[in-house]
Each structure stands twice: as C-alpha cells, then as structure tokens.
Amino acid sequence: MARIGVFVCWCGSNIASTVDVKAVADAAAKFPGVAHAVEYKYMCSDPGQAMIRQAIADKRLTGVVVAACSPRMHEPTFRRLALSAGLNPYFVEMANIREHCSWVHDDRPLATTKAIETVKMLVEKVRRASPLEPIRVPVTRKAMVVGGGIAGIQAALDIANAGVDVILVERSPSIGGHMAQLDETFPTLDCSQCILTPKMVDLAQHPRARIYTYAEVEEVKGFVGNFRVTVRQKAKTIDHAKCTACGVCIEKCPASVPSEFDCGLATRKAVYVPFPQAVPAKPVIDRGACLWFTKGRCKVCEKFCPAGAVSFADKDSLVEETVGAIVVATGFDLIDRGLYGEYGYGKLADCIDGLQFERMLSASGPTGGKLVKPTSGETPKTVVFVQCVGSRDDSKGLPYCSRVCCMYAAKHAMLFKHKVKDGRAYIFYIDIRAAGKGYEEFVKRAVDEDRVVYLRGRVSRMFEKDGCVIVKGADTLSGQQVEIKADLVVLATAITGSEGVRDLAGKLRIGFDQYGFLSEAHPKLRPVETNTPGVFLAGACQAPKDIPDTVSQAGAAASKVLGLLSSPELVREPLVASVDEAICIGCFACENTCPYGAVEHGLRKDAETGLEVEVAKVNPGICEGCGACVPVCRPKAMDLKGYSEEQIYSEINALSGRLNVKG
C-alpha cells in the first residue's frame, strides 16, 4: 500500500502569488495513495528539507512528490535528501509548478488547476516507481591516444606523467606529425623541431607510455571504462629488436619514391625513416615501393644488414588492448590545390603549398634550408603568398576559415625576407585574423620591419610565363588590379580533417561534419568531449587549430581522461533500458535503433522446449537511457527504468476527466 507524501513549495511568492498552494495541498491529500500533503515557504531550505526528512520517517512514506521548481533545478537535491532519510532516491519526483506554471500563467484558478493536475500525474508516477541502484562499472586504468602529432604526444605525456598507463597509436612510421615538418613557429619564431623532438623522446622513454607506430585502430569494442581496441600493427619488415639503426639498408636500397614528409619535394627509399629525428629512429619497409614486394627481386637490404634485422616474412599483426578512455588526435590534411583550375590545377611547378614551403625553409629539409625556385633551382626574388585558398570559398565547398593561414603566411613572408634580403614578398589576404597572444604584433612586424607588402584581395588567376608565375590579383583598398611576375607562389591551402578519420569516427561511434572534423559534445561547454562517453578530442581533428590551442586542448583532454580514470569504478545513473528475457522474441529491432550499440545478444533456455533461444541484453554500462528502443519493441519486452511504460501511461491516465473550475 503506497504512502506518498506531497510537499508543495511556495518558493516565497514565486509560486504562491499565482498558485493557491493550500488548494494544491488539500487536493493532493485526496489523491489515492497520498498519505501526507503539506505546503511550506521554501522546501529547498534547511527547515524545508528537515520537514520532509521528518515526514518520511514519521509517516513511513514510500514515495515523495515535491511540487516546486523544475526538476532540472532541484531533483538532485531532494533525491539526495531521500537517500539520507533511507528512502530510495528514485521514489522522489518533482512537480514543476514554477517554471511551467506560476511563472508563465496569470489566471490563478487556471494555474492552480494545472498545478493540481501536475501533482496528480507525478503522484501516479511515483506510485509505480521501483527502487533503483546506481550502476557501478569497473574501470581499466589505462588510456589510448590515437594520433602521434603534437596533440597526441602532449595528451599522452600529460596522462603518463600523472601515473596512468597510456598507449599511443600512430599511422606513420614515426610520431611527430605535421609539427615535425615545420621550420620556425609563430609568433616567437622558435624552431619547431627544437621544441617538439624533446617531447617525442620523453614520450618514447616514458615508463608509463607505450607507442605503436606504423599501426592503426582496427576495431573498437566495449565502452567507457573498458574499451577493447584492436590495433593493427602493420608489418615493418624490419625487426626493431635487432635493428641498430645503422642505416646501411637505406643507403643500399635502389627504390625511391616521393617523400611524404618532404611533401614530394624530395624522394625517400622504399626502406626508410621518415626524417632524421624520427621516433623510433629505426626504418620500416614500404611494401608498395619495395622491389621485392612489387617485382619479386632485390632483397639488397637483407644482404647488407649487419644485424640480420630484415624479415620479409614479417606479417601484419592484430593486438588487443583494453583501455578506460580514448583520446582522438588525428590532426589535419591540406586540401588538394588541384581544386583550383584558375591556379593551374596544381600543375604549376613554381607554385607550392604552405607545408612544402616549410620543408624548404627547414634546415633539415630537402634543400637544407635554402629557398629555391623548383623549376630553375635559383633563389626566388619575388614570392607571392596567397591566403584563403579553399578557405572561405563556398564555390569550392569550404565555407570556413582555416584559422592558421593568416599567421603562417606572415611568418613565411618574414622568413623569406630574412633569407633573401633583397627579395620582395607580397601577401594576398581578405581579412587578417591575428587574435592570439602576440599575433597582431607579429603581423605588424612583418609589415613594419620586414617590409612585407599586404595586398587586400584574392587572386583570380595565375599561369606560367617566361619561367615565372604571372599572378593576377587585386588590391581592393586602392581599387587597382595587380599583376605580379613571381618566381615562387605559396598557397595557403585550406585545412580539412585528416584522411581516414571518417572510418575511425565510425568505429568510435562519434560524429563528424562534412569536412571531416570530429564533433565535440557541446561547442562551448563540452569542447573536448564527444557523444560517446570516454572518447575525447585533441587538436585539429576537431577544427583547424594552431599549436598553442592544440596543446591546451590536448591538456584538457588528458585531464578529462585522468578525471574519468581517477576512481576504480564509474558510477552512472540507473535510468537505463532493460529486457524482460522471458518475452523477448529476439527480433533485435532494439539493436538497430540503439545509437550506442548497447544491445548485446544473449541466450535464454526456453522453459518448455529446453532449447536455447537468442535474446536481447542491454549493457547498462553503455546504455545512455534515451529509451528509443522501447517503442520499437514489438512484444514490449524492453522497458526504460525511471520512465517505464507503466509510469508514463499512469501519468497520461491521471489526466482523464476534467477539473471543473468555477471562475
């Protein structure tokens, strides 16, 4: 026999001035199952709470309805109170008679009627409530970071330094990412390698860190606290345990292909280390380029290797790792400048993109830091930098700003002037976005000290003529057309999400936009979380970002991971779906509806036949409690705790019949 207590709050005059709180309490007292109904000035105040606690004890209440403000405001308060008074918190419901009633209506009788009916609905709901215990999920105190650029390295270091084991998975043969390709970085012009490589080494040597290079995420099972990730370790074909990194194989290898790291400005061998400071510093064999794997002859490397580390028999291997949380740090790609017919479809040899220019600037780059005109090898005297190539260009399908180009174009022009004193640098821009710390000053320096000429306008066309690139642009500030005979053109091509990120997002069940950027859970308040609990974002995989922002976000993601892994188990609200296996027919309509993959296949022994039948099982660790699976369940075997079929029907039924209001 239910004994419900109803507590009507005045909220000072907030409710009482519009709702006849006494009438509500009196009416509630007459509802079936209600054993106690009172009203009071401030239910959330200490005396208010004491009053409820007292009533629960004295009246031996089996349920509580607090008619006050929005449950989004005080539901936790009153559920905690119930717990402390020895009543299961899920026997407490709130009737929202403030936000949904007294604050939005003027007519006292009508508002009062609404309040009474609202209380009635929730009394009915509480009468059909069942006790629920919070879900406790054991947590694997280990994290995985996907992507070994500065974002991934920083996140992994922060996690490892906090004493938590971390596994970093990198697709290429070395960690370092795009930052390793950069020369000097804005706005301080400190050398990218000099600040990055120590971090790379720290991570490689960290006792709590484990790095898989030349590896990719194959499959993700499980859920927050316990993801089971299968990592594909691509065959390196070089046994790193034996390899001494002497480099003879590389020296002897006859097969050359364009170097990814040098953006095609130089070649690398089929057996290669992407760049001198690579971590690990030991080579892998690119089977797509290796003569043995493509043509079935050669094996020169094997012949010369003093350590006998070359093993052509090596195969891809699959490794399963269980981790409690995952940080995605897959970075970015530049768009293909072939998109621009008016800029020669990327076929103009003296027209390169920003990353290629970085490689040219870099002392460890293909030109040893010497700026050259690709077609002639001479030093370029006139260089044109073009911003917003792809960015902010709806006709090319990329409406957004890539955020870093304004700064690196200024940097490029500056570094060019430092290397070529008598050179002329022009930058075509639409707007200069230099909002970071020290950024505006940096751009000013390019103009004031290094005499970089900024032209406000886009370039309409460029073509090769007499060994130069003719750039047809405009300066909208002076209202003139501009034609520049350039030795070299550097395009600030737009940034998009990195290739293959969509597959990964699918495996992790996280969202992404049409440009390949991964979706955060909330653009302001949950910028590093995703909609999959336990999966976090760091760096440019979420949106174009510069190094300072990337590093901060990586730190943020790490701290979220550490917070999550700080306790041995996760405690989650028990408002999840559950299956009555006795009536489940195993159609798995629920499985198809569930956006979280929380429905698993289980077996039930059929009482009569004794046969094993397949039934749906909800994994409470994954279920987010949306309830989408309930309406699709044909035999009504599925139900949602806290919002059960019975509870909702009883709320609806509570409304049958009318109150007749004398006005």
Place this chain on the structure above:
Amino acid sequence: MRYAFYPGCSLESSAKEYRASTVLVARSLGIELEEIPGWICCGSTPGHMSDKLVGIALPAHTLAAAAKMGTEGVLVSCASCYSRLRAANHAVRASEAFANQVALALGERYAGDVPVYHMLEIVAKAAAAPGFEEKIKRRLKGLKVASYYGCLLVRPPDITGFDDQEDPQTLDRVVAALGAEPIAWRHKVECCGAALAFTHADVALKLSGEILEDAKSSGADAVVVACPLCQSNLDLRQRNIERFLGIDLEVPVIYFTQLVGLAFGYSAGQLGLGKHMVNPVPLLKRRGIHV
C-alpha cells in the same frame, strides 16, 4: 542524325566560310542540318544588356520554332548564339513567372526543353567515335594549333556546361584527331573583347592582341576558333592590332570546321579559306599540307 540548324546572323554575312565549312563537315559526318524556318537574331550581348526579357524572348522564339521540327535538338555554330540559346532554356526552366512573361512576349509557350548543341560538341563526339579515322584524307601533320575557346563556350559553367571552364580540352582533342598538334598556351579562355569591338576598339584590340601574342609566342602556327565573333576580332582586326600594339603577328585564325574540312579533303575554295584577312594557305603549304 537530324538537327535543327541555327546559323545566326554572322554566318549569313561576315562568316560565310564558317557556314560553308560547317555544312560540308556535317555532310561528311552524316549529320543532317535543317535550317530553322523563320529564325531570328538571338539578340547577342546588346539583347540581354538592354532588357532581360528581350535577351531571352528572342532566342526563345527560335527555340520554339525548332521545337516543332522534331529533331535531335538545335545545332549552332556561334558561341554567342549558343550561350544565348542555352541561357533562354535555363531562364524559362528556372522561373515559372518569367516563363509566363516570355510566353506573353512570344504569343506562345516555350518549355525550355529543346536541347542546344554547339557544332564543336557534335564534331568532338564524332572524332572520338570509331570510323572517324577513315574519313581523314589529309592528316594535318606538323601543324601547330592554338585552340581558342573564348568566353561563352565555357562560361558560365552552369549555363553552357560545355567543358572545364579553366582548361577545356574538347577543341584540342578534335585538333589532335586530325593529326595536327594542339599546343599548350595560356589564353584559351581569355576574353577577346568582342562586345566592345565597336564601342571601345582599343580595349578589344588590346585583349585580342594579347591572345594572338600568347598563341604565337607559345609556338602556334595558327589559332583555331569556334565562334565568328572571336574570328572577326582576331582576324578581321589583326592589322589594326598590329598597328595598335606595334607588333607583327601574321597569325591565321581558322574555324575548327575549316580545319576538319581540310582533313576530310575539301579544297581551300570550298572551305572559304581565302576569305580570311590573314590568308592561311601559305602557312599550310609551308607545313606541306597541299590544299
């Protein structure tokens, strides 16, 4: 293959040789051209400059007339006409309200459903198809040609949808199919200024001059065109261009249909090669192409 043929004004007068060669080439390719009865001027640039409705109604009338002929569609040789006819189709399909206005102007309804092809599209299709090789009596070996598309064949892409708007290849492919060598150059799709030829000759001369200069400096013997307005700008005014820019050009400007006709074995006379201000015949002789 039967097409409703829209010659357009120029082919009636200043571009008679374009018409002649178009007809001959069509015949050799087994394409039947039936002139649209009662066709009128498309209004060209002045048409749409003066009034949107005039600019659409004039071509729409000719298209409506063509619609009654039950052919593959309209075949047109002039790039400007081509663009106006396509624009008319586009405009009446885009807006019901505007289509009604056009109907009022024409006194009949036109649905915008007659396909419009440029002669170049048809020839390019044929050149890519089997059997074309056999038709070639005279390979134009050793002839270096700059394929000039100009503006209206390729722009705006959503109206013409003809080929890539920055680096089209259709004409180059035809030229290559004839054994001649299409050269790589920069002014394929630059504007020749035809619209200003009357009113601001100096502009037209400058723009046309740059085109011819680039063709020449890129090693072309001749420029091949698919538009009578481009042709007259580049050929008829070439002497003025030379005077205006103080340079020597002497670049023959040939219709692509004449080039195809030559390869098919027609004579210089039949193709009206003699009608050009810069006579291409000597050049052809120099290249060992006997016409």
Place this chain on the structure above:
Amino acid sequence: MTHAGSGHEELGVTNFLEEVESQTGEKVRICYQCGKCSAGCPVGYVMDLLPNQVIRLIQLGLRQEVLDSSTIWLCASCETCATRCPREIEIVRVMDYLRQQARLGGHTHAAREVPIFIHSFLANLKRFGRLYEPMLVGMYNLASGHLTKDMDKAPAMIIKRKLALLPSRAKGLHRMRQILKNIEEMRHR
C-alpha cells in the same frame, strides 16, 4: 550614417540593394569583398569602378554612384568574374540590370558609345530581324559621331564577299517586330 561625399545620401538605408536582389535573383548582400572578380576582369583597367566596388556601392544602396559609373557599360559580359566568384554571385546578371536601369534613368554619359551601340543594334534588328553589319556600322557611326569607324574594313570585306551590299530581311522579321512590340506593351502596362 551619411555619406561624406554627398552629405545628404543615406548610406545603407535605401532599398536599392533589395531592388537589385529582387530583380536579379542574385544575393548581392553576401559579397564579402574578396575582390576576385576585379582581379580577373579583363576590362578592369579601363573601368572607373572595379566590379567589387560596384557590388559594394549596391550593398550601401548608392544608386546614383552605381548607375553613373562607366563600369556597367564597359563590362564585356565575359563571365570570368561570375565563374570564379567564391560566393557564386552571377555578376553579369547584376550588371545587366544596372545597365537597364541606367538607360531608363538616362545615366548614359559615362560611356555613351555603349548605350548608343545597344540602341543601334536593336534598331537594326527591328529593321531587318537579323543583324546587317553595314547598316549597324552606319547607324552607330552616325549616332556616335565616329563617322568612318570600321569603314576601312568594308572594302576588303566586300571583295571577300563577307558583306552583302544589300540587306536580306529575315523571314522571321515580322515575328521579331511583334515580340519587341509585345514587350514594349508589357513594359507600359
């Protein structure tokens, strides 16, 4: 906000922008002034305003300034701007509307030859239903006062039988006249 140049002019509060947009169906307001149209305009070097400036003045509602510019007449309708516009604005469609408004409002001094040419061209069509070049040259030269322009080409053209000595009337002439008449009537209504 007032326009320093002509003090009385109210910036951005006239309905000129709305007018142009509704009449052309082009979203002129979305232009963010990147200048790519001006950068590629083959005629830009002789214009008094670059295309992006014309668009800007429309955005600000400065009707007078726009219609008085030579740009709207010098635009060769080559479609280079529209083809490359990152905001996909069909600028030629806008120019056409401006030219029509300029002719109606008699703003034709900036580059008077073009409106005269347009007029001669249409008159020529009314007369023959097709373009008859000698007559066009003649009409235009009389109207514009360049008496001998392009006459130098006539003899050669006649020898090469490019020019007919007598005009041939198009069979569709009466239809052409009817259409132009209908349109004029529609305009008056």
Place this chain on the structure above:
Amino acid sequence: MAVTRPRIVAFLCNWCSYAGADLAGTTRIKYRADVRVIRVPCSGRVDPAFILKAFETGADAVLVGGCHPGDCHYVRGNLNARRRFLVLRHLLRYMGIEEERFQVAWCSAAEGAKWARLVNEVCEIAEKLGPLKGFKSIAGELATPEKEITLSGE
C-alpha cells in the same frame, strides 16, 4: 459558471524542449494554461501509443517536443521519433482524428519564446476544432472521469 477549456498533453524531451519550457518560465513569457507536460528523456522514447492513449483520456490535442535535428542529446532519437510519427498520422486520419490535433515541434533549450508560441498555437487549433470527437467509436467508453473537484476562485 463552469467553463470547459481545451486539454493539451505535451511530451517534452528532457534536454531541449523541457529546458526550453523552463526558459519560458525563467524569462516569464506568459502562455495558455491548458497544457499538461509529461517529461521524457528523449522524443525517441515517445511511443505512438502514448499519443493515442492521451487522446483516449480526453486530450483535444497532443504536442511532442524534441531537440532540433542534429542536436539530439542521444544522437538521433528525434529522427527515429519523426519517422514513427509519419506512420501515426495515417492511423489518426484513419481513426477520424483531425491530423492538426497532433503536432511535433523541434524546440531547443534556448527557445522559450518558441515554446510559449507553440502552446498558444496548439490551443487555438484545439479550440478551432472543438472537443475531440471520432475517437470513441474505436476506443469505446472514455475512462471514468474522476470525481469533480471544485475550487472557489476569488
């Protein structure tokens, strides 16, 4: 004297529409008092049968509020709901219930004013159509009305 007013039953998802309705309150936007709100975690939880039940128990109109497409707290619950309701509309038509009596709206946590407007609009629809007829024929007797409670208005 006694007045019978329309009865609107609204199912609001906890994350967007319910919060939107809260916002209408905190910003004191007034609207008609004829709506009764049932809080659900997600519009995807709303079973078409709930709507039929609501009509059966005397609702003159039913309103379902969910997050805007793309903003669903549960990824795509609102879209599942939308698909189900397409089917429901056919059923309602078949049952002789005017389709306008059933409204689905996307209302974000920031759209307090929209929520208020929605309620008023649905109330007007319900008044225009008058009390729900047509359902009894299939549903049979209405659930027995509760004893009348009378209040003295001042």
